[in-house]
Amino acid sequence: MVKVRVISERAQRFGGLNLVFHSKEYEKILELCDKELGVRSSTGGGYSYSEVINALFLSVLSGGTCVEDINLLVPELSQSPYIKAPSADSVLRTLKKLSVEDELVKARGSGINYAFNRNSKLNELLVKGTIEIGLLERGKACDFDYDNQIIRTRKRDSAWTYKKDVMGYAPGIAFANGHPISIEGRGGNAPVIFDQARTLRLAYEALLKEGVKVKRSRMDAGSYSREVI
Numbered sequence: 001m002v003k004v005r006v007i008s009e010r011a012q013r014f015g016g017l018n019l020v021f022h023s024k025e026y027e028k029i030l031e032l033c034d035k036e037l038g039v040r041s042s043t044g045g046g047y048s049y050s051e052v053i054n055a056l057f058l059s060v061l062s063g064g065t066c067v068e069d070i071n072l073l074v075p076e077l078s079q080s081p082y083i084k085a086p087s088a089d090s091v092l093r094t095l096k097k098l099s100v101e102d103e104l105v106k107a108r109g110s111g112i113n114y115a116f117n118r119n120s121k122l123n124e125l126l127v128k129g130t131i132e133i134g135l136l137e138r139g140k141a142c143d144f145d146y147d148n149q150i151i152r153t154r155k156r157d158s159a160w161t162y163k164k165d166v167m168g169y170a171p172g173i174a175f176a177n178g179h180p181i182s183i184e185g186r187g188g189n190a191p192v193i194f195d196q197a198r199t200l201r202l203a204y205e206a207l208l209k210e211g212v213k214v215k216r217s218r219m220d221a222g223s224y225s226r227e228v229i
Contacts (some may be wrong), residue, residue: 003126017058021083030054034131037098047086052094055086064205081184098122102185105195114194115157115186118202127181127206135179138211146200146219147174148192159189172196174203176214182206192222200228 020026030050034205037049045143058077059070072089079123086094098121104113113121130136149163160167172192174182200223219228 015148017061017077018082019079020058020061021054021080028132029129032129033125036128037121040094044100046093047084047090049094049098052091053139054083054084056091056095058083064229067095088132103218107194109200112189114190115185115187116190116195116199120200120202120206121184122211123182123184123202124206126183127176127210130176130179130181131210132214136176136181136210136212141213141215142176142207143178144207144214144217145178146172146203146217148172148186150188157187159187160189165176176207176212179186191223195224196223197227 002091014064033050033053034048040046040048055070055073055077056067059067060075062069062073063170065072068088070086072092074085074087075084098119100117100119100121102115102117105116106113115155127136131138136142148170150163150166150168150170152166154167158167159171166188170188170192171185172182172186173180173182184202205209207214
């Protein structure tokens with residue numbers, strides 16, 4: 001018979017997060033974040049990149065749907081001697097430092113400017129992190145997939161998508177062996193094929209830079225153009 005023992009009256013509701021926080025793979029990811037993104041002071045009220053990313057991820061695992069939900073998690077995380085829990089404001093300030101400005105790309109024929117957000121530094125980190133925890137291997141070829149996904153929203157910078165009756169964004173996402181390794185922000189009104197060759201080139205180069213070759217690529221009809229092929 002299993003014996004039940006009460007270990008503490010202050011046991012956390014989110015105690016299961018400790019299993020994630022102390023896993024070797026997760027520790028490797030957090031160490032990689034500080035190594036690649038740079039060291040930020042975690043003293044005097046400041047937080048390192050790994051501490052900010054950790055709070056954001058644990059919030060998502062706890063059912064958070066927006067950055068502000070981190071504030072609901074802070075009282076619980078603060079009970080742990082291993083975790084520093086930044087507020088949502090601290091997380092947003094830090095993420096802004098990692099952001100890049102949108103790039104406007106003009107279509108030759110129509111002269112219309114389409115917005116793209118290509119954060120090469122974070123995409124390269126995504127590739128390195130995928131390799132670090134063994135989901136990809138240097139020196140081995142992978143299967144590459146690419147697709148665009150419409151995200152419905154009525155935010156200020158959203159636009160009418162090719163579905164005509166839907167406003168939002170249309171990010172492009174590349175996968176290697178089923179794992180996301182490149183995410184590109186793209187205005188909702190940008191045609192799927194527009195400037196896609198450059199999008200794919202950046203994703204392929206990020207993989208090759210880390211010694212991962214592509215065995216075969218799979219895309220739908222939205223990628224059917226001479227330049228892409």
